[in-house]
Amino acid sequence: MLTRRSALLGLTTAVTLGRVSLAVAAAATEQRLVVVLLRGALDGMAAVVPYGDPALGELRGALLPPAAGQPNGLLDLGGFYGLHPELTGLHAMYRANELLPVHAVAGPYRVRSHFEGQDYLESGTDHRLTSGWLNRAVQALPGTTAARAKDAALSIGVEVPLLLRGAARVGSWAPPGRVTVPPALYTQIAKLTRTDPVIGPAVREGLQGRGFSSAIMAGDADPGRDRYAFPALAKAAGELLHAADGPRVAALELVGWDTHVAQTPRLTYVLRQLDAGLVALKAALGPAWQRTAVMVMTEFGRTARINGTMGTDHGTASVALVLGGAVAGGRVLADWPGLGAGKLFEDRDLAPTTDLRAVVKGVLAQHLGLAEASLRQVFPGSGGVTGIPGLIRA
Amino acid sequence: MDRSSAQALIRFGLGPRGGEPAPADPTAWLLAQLHASDRPAIAPFPSTARGLTTLRADRENKPPPGKSASRALFRSEAQAELAHALTTRAPFRERLVWFWTNHFTVSVRAGAVAPLAAAFVEEAIRPHVTGRFQDMLLAVMHHPAMLLYLNNAGSVGPDSPAGKRGHRGLNENLARECMELHTLSPAAGYTQADVTAFAAVLTGWSIDLRADPPGFRFRPFAHEPGSQIVMGRHFPPGEAGGIEALEFLANHPATHRFLAAKLACHFVADSPPPDAVRRIEAVLRETRGDLGAASAALVHLDAAWPPGTKLRTPQDLVVATLRLLDLPEDHRPNLLGTLGGLGQPFFAAPQPNGWPDHAADWAGPEAMLRRIDWAYAVSGRAPQTDPHAMADAALGPLLRPATAMAMHRAGSRREALALLFASPEFQRR
Numbered sequence: 167m168l169t170r171r172s173a174l175l176g177l178t179t180a181v182t183l184g185r186v187s188l189a190v191a192a193a194a195t196e197q198r199l200v201v202v203l204l205r206g207a208l209d210g211m212a213a214v215v216p217y218g219d220p221a222l223g224e225l226r227g228a229l230l231p232p233a234a235g236q237p238n239g240l241l242d243l244g245g246f247y248g249l250h251p252e253l254t255g256l257h258a259m260y261r262a263n264e265l266l267p268v269h270a271v272a273g274p275y276r277v278r279s280h281f282e283g284q285d286y287l288e289s290g291t292d293h294r295l296t297s298g299w300l301n302r303a304v305q306a307l308p309g310t311t312a313a314r315a316k317d318a319a320l321s322i323g324v325e326v327p328l329l330l331r332g333a334a335r336v337g338s339w340a341p342p343g344r345v346t347v348p349p350a351l352y353t354q355i356a357k358l359t360r361t362d363p364v365i366g367p368a369v370r371e372g373l374q375g376r377g378f379s380s381a382i383m384a385g386d387a388d389p390g391r392d393r394y395a396f397p398a399l400a401k402a403a404g405e406l407l408h409a410a411d412g413p414r415v416a417a418l419e420l421v422g423w424d425t426h427v428a429q430t431p432r433l434t435y436v437l438r439q440l441d442a443g444l445v446a447l448k449a450a451l452g453p454a455w456q457r458t459a460v461m462v463m464t465e466f467g468r469t470a471r472i473n474g475t476m477g478t479d480h481g482t483a484s485v486a487l488v489l490g491g492a493v494a495g496g497r498v499l500a501d502w503p504g505l506g507a508g509k510l511f512e513d514r515d516l517a518p519t520t521d522l523r524a525v526v527k528g529v530l531a532q533h534l535g536l537a538e539a540s541l542r543q544v545f546p547g548s549g550g551v552t553g554i555p556g557l558i559r560a
Numbered sequence: 561m562d563r564s565s566a567q568a569l570i571r572f573g574l575g576p577r578g579g580e581p582a583p584a585d586p587t588a589w590l591l592a593q594l595h596a597s598d599r600p601a602i603a604p605f606p607s608t609a610r611g612l613t614t615l616r617a618d619r620e621n622k623p624p625p626g627k628s629a630s631r632a633l634f635r636s637e638a639q640a641e642l643a644h645a646l647t648t649r650a651p652f653r654e655r656l657v658w659f660w661t662n663h664f665t666v667s668v669r670a671g672a673v674a675p676l677a678a679a680f681v682e683e684a685i686r687p688h689v690t691g692r693f694q695d696m697l698l699a700v701m702h703h704p705a706m707l708l709y710l711n712n713a714g715s716v717g718p719d720s721p722a723g724k725r726g727h728r729g730l731n732e733n734l735a736r737e738c739m740e741l742h743t744l745s746p747a748a749g750y751t752q753a754d755v756t757a758f759a760a761v762l763t764g765w766s767i768d769l770r771a772d773p774p775g776f777r778f779r780p781f782a783h784e785p786g787s788q789i790v791m792g793r794h795f796p797p798g799e800a801g802g803i804e805a806l807e808f809l810a811n812h813p814a815t816h817r818f819l820a821a822k823l824a825c826h827f828v829a830d831s832p833p834p835d836a837v838r839r840i841e842a843v844l845r846e847t848r849g850d851l852g853a854a855s856a857a858l859v860h861l862d863a864a865w866p867p868g869t870k871l872r873t874p875q876d877l878v879v880a881t882l883r884l885l886d887l888p889e890d891h892r893p894n895l896l897g898t899l900g901g902l903g904q905p906f907f908a909a910p911q912p913n914g915w916p917d918h919a920a921d922w923a924g925p926e927a928m929l930r931r932i933d934w935a936y937a938v939s940g941r942a943p944q945t946d947p948h949a950m951a952d953a954a955l956g957p958l959l960r961p962a963t964a965m966a967m968h969r970a971g972s973r974r975e976a977l978a979l980l981f982a983s984p985e986f987q988r989r
Contacts, residue, residue: 205911278752279740281913296920331920347936351975355932355982358966362984364871364923369932372925421910426711426733474729475714480736512752 195307197492197533198407198458200447201300201417203329204440205284206424208464210484211516212433213253214267214498218246221505225471229429229478243267247498252437255445259489263496266488266557268525270500272466272518278480280424283465288329290523290545297332299544303530304415305333306540329417396420400443404450407458418443423464429477444489456491459533459558463487463522469514470505481515486525492533494559520554527553561956567867570989571827572859573651575880576953580649590859593650594690594852599682600644606637606678608704609773614675616769630675634668635896637678638906642895645879656689656855657681658875659826663819664700664742665914666709668907676705677907690852693819693844694810697742701734701806702776704767710734710912717763717784728782735759737912739809748814754791760784761795761805816844820854822917827858829869830918836863867958868988871919874902876989877931881981884954885942893938902934903927935981939974947976958985 212229216222217240223230231251232239240248241257247269249257259265274292275283286292290299352373359365396418403416420443422436440462448455467484483503489495503509503517511517523545530536530544531553542549561582568586569576576582583589604610611633618628648654661681668674684703688696700706707713712734716723723729735758739750764783768774778799787796793808795801809815820841824832843857844850858864872880878898899906903922909915916922947967951959963983970976980986 277746278736278755279746280911281740282746347933347978348975351936351978352932354966354970354979358963358979358982359984359987362987364919365928365984365987368923368925368928372929375925376929424733424911426731427714473731474716474718474723475711475731477711477731479730479732514752 195414195534196457197414198451198454198490199303199415199529199534200403200407200458200460200490201329201415202440202444202460202462203284203287203327203417203419204423204462204464205280205419205421206464207280207283207466207468207480208423208484209425209429209433209468209478209481210269210271210464211467211470212429212478213250213437213487214243214269214485215240215248215250216246216269216502216505217248219502219505221507221509225505227472228476229472243498246502247500250433250437252434253441255441256487256489259444259448260496264489264491264493266493266495266497266499268486268488268499268520268554270483270503270516270519271463271486271522271525272483272520273522275466276482278466278482280465280480285328287463287465287522288327290526291547295546298327298329299526300329300415300417301332302544303534303536303540306536306544308535308537327417327419330415396439397442397446401446401450404447408451408454425468426473426477426479427475429472432477458490459492459529460489461486461526461529462489463526467516470510470516471514482511483516483518486522488525488529488557492558494556499554521551523548523551524554525557527551528555528557529553532556532558561952563867563957564865566956566958567865569651570867570880570955570958571864571870572655574645574648574654574876575651575883575989577647577651577883578886578950578953582956587859590652591856593652594855596650596653598648598650598653598686600641600648602637602640602644602678602682606682608676608679608683608775611675611679612704612767612769612774615672616774628674630671634674634677634907638896641678641681642879642906643889646882646892651883652855653689656851657686659823660685660689660696660851662909662914663822664696664706665909665912666705666907667909667912669910670709672708673705673907676703676708680705688851690855691850692810693815693849693851694807696851697806697810698803700742701738701762701765701802704776706734707765707767707776710737712762713766715759715763715765716782717760719786720763720782720784722779722782723784730756730759730763730784732756732759735762738806741913743809743815743818744812745814745818747818748791748812750791757788758790758805761788761790761802764799765802811848813845816841816849819849820844823854823858824861825917826870828861828863830920833863836861868985870989871922872987872989873915873917873922874904874927874931875899875906875915877981877987878902878934880954880986880989881935881938884950885938885945887941891941893941898934902930931987932978932982936974936978939977939981942977943973945973945977947973947980950977951980954980955985960985 234240234242234248238251240251241253242248243260256265273287275286285294288298289295356369356373359369400418403418406412407414407416420436420440425432451458463486464484466480466482468478468481473479501519503519509517527541527545530541564586565582568583568590572590614629614633618630645654666673666677666680668677680703684699685696688699710733711731715731716728718729732755736755739755739758740746744750764779766777766779766782768777783797785797787794790805795805820837823840824837828836839861840854840857843854847853882892896906904915951964951967963979963985966979967976970979
């Protein structure tokens with residue numbers, strides 16, 4: 167039987183299988199929060215195209231989709247920006263006032279290394295920490311006692327991303343394999359590994375997580391070959407978050423954004439996965455979608471100009487997407503820096519005008535009720551960065 | 561088997577092989593491997609020419625997904641590389657091959673890499689694991705697998721004849737990752753201008769797929785004219801300028817520091833003591849990057865000998881288990897499928913920084929349960945094994961009494977073996 171206690175014992179799970187992974191954490195809230203990390207640097211200007219900027223054509227000509235209204239053309243977002251033609255599910259959410267793209271966004275990091283960039287994005291600082299900002303946010307939720315936070319973590323996938331590592335415990339769900347191990351053997355192995363500081367907790371939380379998730383996922387038909395694809399894991403995340411006793415926080419990852427070469431076909435594939443996954447997440451959440459905020463973010467953007475191989479190199483500002491039934495969407499938020507002469511950052515990248523931490527702080531404060539003092543612990547050294555108001559419906 | 565013999569086999573090697581005696585003098589056994597060369601028994605032997613010919617044929621024939629000759633060649637060569645790891649008598653040397661292959665990651669997530677992956681190991685990595693770092697770097701940067709993986713093959717100098725015709729220009733991916741991941745690391749403090757200049761230096765480093773045999777080709781037509789300044793140093797145009805720049809990067813003090821830290825992390829502990837790192841760094845500096853000398857210095861580090869400080873990666877674990885079980889070839893599990901299921905698909909690291917080397921990156925709850933599930937599954941393949949003899953061969957004095965006791969109480973040989981393979985002392989190295 168699934169009890170509240172067993173749910174709280176699950177709570178942070180992750181699997182990295184192929185190109186995607188998912189981790190979830192329980193938390194003392196009825197609100198749902200999902201973070202999607204796009205590893206490899208999404209080209210923000212390709213996902214949300216600033217077609218109204220007169221300098222865009224010269225920088226991007228060959229990479230631009232047809233104009234809005236034409237076959238396979240941009241999906242218009244109110245006259246200046248357009249969504250990539252693959253993002254039809256997101257466009258429907260925009261029209262339902264559930265999607266809020268935030269453009270020209272970057273964290274505090276400026277060096278253009280993926281690996282440092284991802285570490286700092288997940289740490290929530292300009293240096294690497296051993297815990298992630300999302301784990302710290304779970305611990306800081308109002309009503310979370312120390313004891314409860316310690317028990318607060320189920321994970322979906324094999325690895326737990328840095329984003330969710332930290333003091334809130336990490337447990338697991340992954341699509342089932344084929345071996346059936348005798349339960350008594352699991353128990354013996356749990357005992358045998360108990361004293362190992364790394365293996366012991368992982369085995370214990372893994373077993374709790376599996377028991378918890380299999381109870382929720384029991385009715386699910388085997389999704390077959392595509393069970394590790396992003397839409398399948400996004401659907402699983404939605405089902406786990408939807409459950410009354412389920413986790414409240416999930417992190418998903420999708421790689422494949424590092425489009426140095428042949429950007430158009432490569433982006434088409436990953437954007438389609440992203441769009442289908444977010445649609446599946448919404449469907450699986452059911453009524454809980456109204457209490458959900460999703461943040462989609464990447465470590466940095468890409469060069470404003472096409473490079474020598476019909477792609478783009480590492481850049482600075484990109485786009486972040488905030489979506490969900492709880493989000494005050496239907497508009498694009500940006501202090502648009504422009505693309506003309508002298509406007510690019512270091513004469514190559516979209517200039518950052520909004521700090522990504524201001525977006526996340528706004529969502530954490532308005533959606534989860536985190537106080538300013540807590541936000542400063544979630545993002546150390548961010549005292550000068552204020553949360554953006556009005557991201558969540560009043 | 562005493563503790564140091566066990567440690568030599570487990571930490572530096574790939575785990576003891578069933579039926580082979582433990583080394584009497586562990587240090588001498590390890591050092592001897594640094595002076596012997598090896599060549600895996602793979603027939604036909606992997607070659608870049610065959611890989612590129614296969615790739616060319618696939619591009620002409622356009623087979624359906626999953627049916628390409630490139631994938632078939634990859635599967636057979638990858639199986640052969642893993643089979644070599646299961647049987648080699650120079651497992652320290654093989655671990656070094658894996659270490660450097662991961663340092664210079666190429667991944668079959670970029671499709672063109674598949675028919676070249678084994679050739680990359682055999683041509684660019686294995687011949688240099690006890691040679692000079694500079695020679696390995698030059699071999700890697702000339703190798704078509706790397707030029708394709710990090711997109712340099714099509715990078716064109718904007719002011720070169722090809723660039724002036726329009727259409728194409730710089731792609732800085734390889735230049736950036738070479739500085740960040742292969743040599744200096746960001747701690748060296750290079751700038752975007754350095755990356756751009758180095759990318760210009762590397763323009764023209766490309767592949768001729770139509771030649772017979774196909775292979776590396778420097779294309780002067782695509783090379784950016786004029787000299788370039790990288791980290792304050794001038795490098796002349798031409799392929800020679802690129803070689804000079806790579807030699808400069810290979811022997812830079814920041815590179816020695818970065819490589820020393822990575823080696824110590826692999827052979828000492830996730831967070832190695834600073835004096836161990838400094839010792840390896842000094843050897844690299846004094847010998848201008850002699851990797852054989854650095855490997856010997858690792859063997860002589862006292863800090864590398866306390867057991868169990870490292871968590872085995874899935875690949876380490878699978879290879880150690882199967883070396884120990886020494887199953888007949890037709891009785892082994894599917895190695896590529898196994899590694900994929902445990903979260904470390906062979907030659908398919910998600911990103912150019914390769915597989916991580918810290919316990920925290922491999923100790924997710926689901927990851928640990930999959931190891932247990934696999935331990936139980938593979939134990940079913942060895943029904944005649946004496947689990948206690950196997951435990952002694954696997955760990956010698958490192959076997960904990962609690963594990964021995966649990967194995968004694970197990971209801972079946974299969975469960976006893978699964979307990980051994982799932983025990984913390986076997987999961988670690």
